[in-house]
Every structure is written in structure tokens, then in C-alpha cells.
């Protein structure tokens with residue numbers, strides 16, 4: 121995915137949490153994260169782009185690519201049932217076949233698990249150190265880890281990041297697809313470029329990217345509107361899917377379903393020589409259906425992971441506070 125797509129997904133994940141119906145305790149935790157995000161949101165365009173612009177571990181850490189294998193069919197790890205990639209995955213042409221990693225070195229789930237741990241570790245250190253301590257991470261540093269985490273989570277939802285076929289070759293359908301999403305977001309959401317080092321969205325009164333009102337009519341037929349509609353009818357839960365205990369399991373499940381989804385969009389007979397810039401959007405599932413699945417599911421995943429990472433820290437912080445109170449008595 122490209123720069124504005126990553127930043128936009130991060131904002132939409134926070135909006136999803138703000139709009140979600142949660143228990144009173146979870147609402148308190150979510151509100152803490154939302155408030156914190158909003159005070160640090162100006163760095164999101166740069167921060168969520170760091171994995172591509174600076175770290176550049178694209179070849180193995182932004183991907184987990186699978187290919188069909190002759191082994192007996194195996195069940196993919198489970199995703200929450202509300203996910204569109206779960207629904208499409210059921211009828212994928214490779215659903216009832218074996219599959220294996222195309223490159224053993226790929227490690228996207230590991231990257232996400234370690235960033236998720238880093239976020240809560242940094243928050244804990246920040247909480248326990250005195251103000252001004254040289255080892256205390258700043259809010260900006262923590263925000264950067266959080267934005268980087270959302271980058272890797274979003275990449276896992278891109279079908280071609282999980283498909284061993286080489287669609288960056290030939291007509292570069294991989295680049296085309298990601299370019300289309302960035303263009304669509306750029307069409308409806310403008311950015312403030314006055315600070316060259318820190319480009320940001322213009323914000324609406326709630327602090328989310330401002331949608332250009334002169335394009336309201338056009339927006340109604342955009343797949344971004346369909347993403348919005350899909351999420352507003354989908355109940356928010358914190359589940360990572362049955363049997364998935366941590367971020368690593370959840371990311372593995374996402375990658376396996378992205379692989380299944382990729383074959384729904386580019387069926388088995390497709391390869392980099394017969395897929396062209398003319399035909400790539402309508403060989404299986406339509407590009408619009410694919411985009412709604414990828415973007416809506418990615419928003420939901422970022423929201424779940426951020427929320428659970430934050431809550432883990434917030435519960436710890438609460439315990440610490442109570443312990444200190446008891447010690448003073």
C-alpha cells in the first residue's frame with residue numbers, strides 16, 4: 121500500500137473505535153487511546169510510511185506469501201466471521217487445496233507481534249519513569265511505533281503481499297492496485313502541504329480527515345463509501361478469531377485469507393504474462409469488491425490490534441496505580 125492509504129486506514133481505525141459499542145470498561149480504555157491518538161495524529165502520514173520510506177524491509181517483513189502445494193488440503197487459521205476476506209475465502213478456487221509458504225524467510229506476523237509488544241513496553245517505561253528521565257520514551261516515539269504497526273497490519277490485507285505469484289512483474293498489477301487506492305483517497309481527502317516535512321490531512325470537527333464537500337455527489341458512488349457502509353453495519357468485536365491467541369496468530373490468519381482472496385481476484389490461470397492493464401480489474405472478483413474487502417477488513421484489524429495492545433497497557437497501569445495506593449496506606 122502507499123502513503124496516504126496507510127495514514128487514512130489508521131484514522132479510520134480510530135474512528136471505528138470511537139463509533140463502536142463497547143462495555144463501560146472497554147469504552148474507557150478505547151477513549152484513552154483515541155484521545156492519545158488525536159494529540160499525536162499529525163505525525164501519522166510520515167510515521168505510517170516509515171516502513172517503506174526508511175526501514176525498507178519490504179522483501180520479507182511486509183509479506184507472507186503462500187502458494188498451492190500438493191500436500192493434502194489444510195484448513196486456514198480462522199478469521200472473525202464478519203470479515204469479507206473470510207466470506208470470499210470460503211469460495212476461493214484454492215480453498216480446498218494444500219498451501220505452503222513460498223519463501224520461508226517471510227516474517228510479517230513476527231514483525232507485527234514484536235511491534236505490538238514494543239508499543240506496550242514503551243508505554244510502561246514511559247509510565248514508570250520520572251518526567252524528563254533520559255530513558256523515558258516520548259509520546260512521539262510511542263506514536264511512531266503504533267503507526268508503524270498499522271502499516272504492517274494493513275500490508276497483510278493486500279492480497280498480492282500474500283500470493284507467491286509475481287504480479288510486480290509484467291504490467292506490475294501490484295503497483296497499479298495500490299496506486300488506485302491511493303488515488304481514490306487523494307481524490308476525496310486533501311492534504312495540507314504547507315509543512316513540507318510533515319504533510320497532514322485537513323481535519324473535520326471530530327479530528328478525522330476532512331472529505332472534500334464539493335465531491336459529495338461523486339463520493340456516493342466511490343468504493344470508499346461502500347467501505348464506510350460495510351463497517352457501519354458490521355458489529356465491532358475485539359476478537360482475533362477462534363483459536364488465535366495473539367497478534368502473531370491473528371496476522372497469520374489474515375495472511376492466509378489474503379492468499380485465498382488473491383485467487384478470487386486473479387484466478388488460477390492468471391500469470392504476469394496474461395494479466396494486463398486492460399483486463400486486470402475484471403478477471404474474477406471485481407476490483408471494487410476486492411477493494412471493499414481489503415480496506416474494510418484492514419481498518420477492522422488495525423482497530424482490534426491497537427485496542428488490545430492499548431488495553432493491555434492500560435490495565436497494567438491501573439494495577440500499578442492501585443498498588444501504589446495500597447502501599448501508601
Ligand SMILES: [Zn+2]
Pocket residue numbers: 121171172178182271275
Ligand atoms: Zn509496506
